[in-house]
Amino acid sequence: MASILADFWNLVFPRTCLGCRERILLEGEQNLCTYCRSRLPQTDHHLFPSANALYDKLAAFVPLRAGMAYLLFTKSGRAQQLLHSIKYRNLPELAEELGSWHGGLLAEVAYQQRLDALVPVPLHEKRLRQRGYNQSHHIALGLGRVLGLPVWQGVVERHLPSSTQTRKSRLQRWQNVEEIFRVVAPETVQGCRLALVDDIITTGATTAACGMALLEAGCAELDCLALATAQ
Ligand SMILES: [Zn+2]
Incomplete structure (x- = not known):
């Protein structure tokens, strides 16, 4: 019926x-x-979790075990179009669907056995109110559904950077972004193998800063998963 x-x-x-x-x-x-x-411009990162361009980019900032993106982001390409729809056309279900497809690839290599939980990169409260949802949370829900892993939303908080990012050196920008994440419940993440989930990774600095906060709070092993990466 x-x-x-x-x-x-x-x-x-x-x-x-x-x-x-x-x-x-x-x-x-x-x-x-x-x-x-x-x-879709799929990557082969699931086959090379720690030997790909995204991994190298993130590893410059933070010690991580794996860095994998589902799609390759190019200007005006298909991944950009989809990310735009997720962000501005109120389509959290598209984020979840793409997350589940990424999860399908990762399940092929039994990736779920290497993890305890997924942690979406948080939005700050103001942005969350504007958009109504955190797209990374919905990507993580899709991944978690296929991989059978819990999604821990709310273990990390995001604050606004203390000053604007423009006209700053690379190091100053990193120091600025490093202080915007705070782990709310460190006892939850201690000793855990976690994958941070983001929508798109460009420079990698923000994602890495969030990962660093998890490691400093006692997370045992850190991976980063993204829906898309810009080369
Ligand atoms: Zn079509």
Whole structure:
């Protein structure tokens, strides 16, 4: 019955693919059609968790075990289009769907056995109120559903940087970003193997600062997972 209702609903309000704008027809397709999904700029990071460009970028800031992104971000490319939809078109379910696809790749290499929990990079409160949701939290929910891992939201807090980032040296910017994260409940993370989950990693400094806060609070092993990485 539910499926008949869903079919009827789709007939009256046809959904379109966020990639090609064609109608979504097949069962199981939610936001992207099968063709567009097959053309996503996927990385092979799940096969090389600590030997890829993202890992090298993050390892310059923070000691981590693995750094893996699902998609490669290029200007005006498909990953950028999807991230824009997640951020500005109120589509937390797209974040979750993409997270679950990344989870599918990671499950192929039994990645879940190496972890205790997923920790989304938090937004600061003001931004969270504006957007209504933290996209990284929804990416983590998709990953966690497929990998069978808990998502620990709220163990890290994010504050506004004390001053603006412009006209600062690389070191000053790092010091500035390093102090914006605080682990709320250090006893929760102590001795745990955690993967920090972010939406897009560009310089890596912010993600690394959040990871550093977890390590300083006693996290035993740190990984970073991102929906996309810019090269
Ligand atoms: Zn499509």
